[in-house]
Amino acid sequence: MAAKVAKQSRSAGVPGRKGAPEQEGEELPLQAVLVADSFNRRFFPVTKDQPRALLPLGNVAMIDYTLEFLTSTGVQETFVFCCWMASKIKDHLLKSKWCRPTSPNTVHIITSDLYRSLGDVLRDVDAKSLLRSDFVLVYGDVVSNIDVSQALQEHRHRRKMEKNISVMTMIFKESSPGHRSRCEEDDIIVATDSRSQQILHYQKTQGLKKLQFPMNIFHSGSNEFEIRHDLLDCHISICSPQVAELFTDNFDYQTRNDFVRGILVNEEILGNQIHMHVTKDGYGARVSNLLMYDAVSSDLVRRWVYPLTPEANFTDQEGRGCTYSRHNVYRGPGVTLGHGSQMEENVLIGSGTSIGANCCISNSVIGNNCTIGDKVILDHAYIWNDVHISSNVTISQTVVCDRAEVKEGVTLNKQCVLAFNVVIGPNVSLPGGTVISMHHPEEEEEDDDEFLSDDAEVGQTKDKKGKQKMFNPAEVGAEGKGYVWKASSLDDTEDEELTQCLWGLVLNPDPESDSEDSEPEGPDDPVIPSPEMDDVKVVQMEVLGTLQRGLEENISCDNLVLEINSLKYAYNVTLKEVMQILTRVVLEYPFQQQGSLITASQYVALLVPLLKIWSPVFKNYVKRAQDQLDCLSAFEEHFLEQENHWAAMVKVKALTMVFFFLLHQVLKEMYDLEILEEEMILRWFSLEPSTNQSRKLRKNQGLQKLIQWFEEAEESSEEDEE
């Protein structure tokens, strides 16, 4: 651990670290952990030059909002953990008012290149035992004015009442679905005990239309529950020191989500609980993508985060005060506005900026020392510092980073991003969603494949290759400089992810299929907590691998069953699903081995010996009547899928073979089950056919004959009994 600890304990009032922890009555100073790194690449081409915590929001770095929030809520000691571009953050903080001796909030900056996640940070906190009592955990991009003191009191009260049971209090803001400050990808659903405010279930909805709740939450103590979708996670949590220990104990916890899920799942074993606090009038949001950046900026300008308003100049920097006038127009000192220019509403203009004539600006934030030409139309534009914009430019919902230049006649459509130092134009129109950076995207991929974090050390090798490669004038204009990060033709999934990341697009690629995936589990087996969507597929792959190995290495069926069972528990899938997967794997096995172009007879020839080998496995899972039905429906599903390969007739032949085989197998073992088995097949046959195809299948002659045969057999057996 090459962690470098830089302590700025300037204020004399910092108490010694060794003081007895948590003595009754003694009021320890409230501490906070501020993680000034997002550990993801949502803002990527932008964060390559500046860490996310320092990106300006309303012309003030985001971390300043977080620190102001912590200070105003009564935090006296803050540990800022930085990783990516730590030196920049450190410089910023050293210059800011937080490190002045008069600051009521002592800021310690701790930097390390080895942090890869929130988990690492908290493990380090635990290793250094920095915290003595309950602390506030926030990210460096949280903008809030919530007073957490009430939540803190509740938290402390809970911990006093029941010793150390509650480890965390999460703070939520009430905001109805569809509210601007709610980011669709972060939508959550929370189930709580309405009396104790204990969180029983916490899940991101991610556009799902159907949600599942583990049954056990309804069996626990209380009889009043709330399931709420009107909450916004402010990403502010009050944690007890145990949280850091828990992160150390569970080295696989990476994010707070992992932690919450882990605590909730293991509640009965470890006895830890998480509670929530819902605030109605405060404001709290995390700038997790550019869409949120847009929303939070406009909320800030519209004074929802009062008292954190642009004109308040809470960072106490000189020359940053601005005047506030009607329709939320803020003007810094030295702003010049040309003749006929209009600032319609919700506009913030930083100091030293000059704007030409006949401009129309609305819902925008313009940084310091920018120059803007004549006849410029800005709407939802976020223009940072030292930007040059020439005349006749139209910009809507776009972020323009520091020192960028937009030449004459350029149109930037919605959701563009111009990263640092980019030059555009003249006379080009960028399609919506274009991201332009001075870094070449390929350079990025080469250097940085193994990291998923902002903090990869790639910045050093920059530009060498970039300068050799030519800028494409068709994309950035004749005098333009910069590379397009996202072309309109998206074949690379990485790119798709990237654009999604930047603006946090609402277009979740296939929410439909997601929700359908969850359907087969249906409401009839609610006891099992909802498995992850992809687990079924993973299990299928695993089962296939297991069976293959079993065949190759001649592993006994008992051992195979053992392995499959362990898969079932590892991925937490239901018995029903295991059986469906097993059936599917076995039936597809011949295709796996021989390719998909084999004839029906070949298929059957291959399948039957396989079934013979694996029949004990089947028998192990197909025991109850319901299992048999499920098994049959899995068969049906499979054969319907294979429609394209064979004519129905052949298919039914194969199906019949399988039935006979199964019957045969079961017959040998248990006579009692025979009748049941027939009944099950008849019942399956009489079930309402769900699709046209399955109806066709059932009308097939071969199958009819088989059924008839069954029926007769049944009758005869009944007669026999008489």
Added chain:
Amino acid sequence: MADDVTGSHVTIPHGQKSKTFKSTSEAVVVNTHTVFSVVKRLPEHIQVDDPDVLKKLAKKLERQQIPRRLDYGYKVSLFSHLLQYSRKAPLTQQLSIPSAVIHPAIVRLGLQYSQGIVAGSNARSIALLHAFKQVISDYTTPSNEELSRDLVNKLKPYISFLNQCRPLSASMGNAIKYIKKEISNIPSQFKEDDAKKKLLNCIECFIEEKIVLAAKAIAKSSIEKINDGDVILVYGCSSLVNHILCEAFEKGRKFRVIVVDSRPRLEGREALRRLVQKGISCTYVLISAVSYILPEVSKVFLGAHALLANGYVMSRVGTSQIALVAKAFNVPVLVCCETYKFCERVQTDSFVSNELDDPDDLIVTRKGETQLKDWQQVPRLGLLNLVYDVTPPDFVDLVITDLGMIPCTSVPVVLRVKNVDLL
């Protein structure tokens, strides 16, 4: 010119007025048409402090088997002649079930009025007319009676019941007058079914012509007054003004709306919700900020509860204040009002005839603290929750009605023309 018309045709002889009315009562009810020998009685609900009147009212209600609503709480001295109700004690609680006297549709309507579920003069009138339709279609004439006489008598207790639930609005008064006239106009040889059909038809016509079509006509002429780039200030929630703004927006006018609201009802929120739903850009302020917001306003559109014969506009309390401030800022004030809300009463202040709402509405809870919780225990403390005020014609630049745009002072002319129509 219109002033001229008023001056010459409608003359209210002052001398006569002072002779015929008691000097104690400031309210005057003037029948502008025909001779002034007929003096209308003062309504009971503005003489609550007179024990004689109360006794008479009690007797009348007893005869009609209608429960009387009781006064509630300590009243501010200037308003002791008005009734003050509590929403928590609705009149219907005292009714026996099944009520022999009152039709269930009327009971329901009364409850809706008293609880404020149906509010706003248009909504109240329409609800009343629909309830009467129900009553008429359920009505059968007793064997030895005549429909035109018996039905009117039957409606009387209903009306006094509704009046007990909440004092009738001017628009409702006009609607009732119309229905009564239609009933008495039915010839005695008409069969009952035909008569009922005719009455139902008349009520339908009234709603369609006087309310729905009137709103359309008003919207049509108001849109001419809305220009692109206008900033329009509205107060509270007037169904007519909302209709006008939505129509203008659909016609493609580009304007901004400022919704001014006031406690305790906060009806402006409903207006805001409706306008925003249409996609109109809105600003919401409380009435205390009206002088701050007015410099950017280009027109003020106000709804009206009633237009009085002397040109005063009776409307939701706060309207006159807005008109006053608008006048001071030189912003034109336009009042939108259907002609069926025109009223023959004359009133020059808001004290004489008004309505007191439930004083408990003024109590608010902020951050878990209720400041006025025990106001009844403080002996000399009264809460005043006035419902209406009157705006002098000086502050109103134009009244937009279904007959066109007129100045306030032309109300008597309209009333006279209407009365000729009725005859």
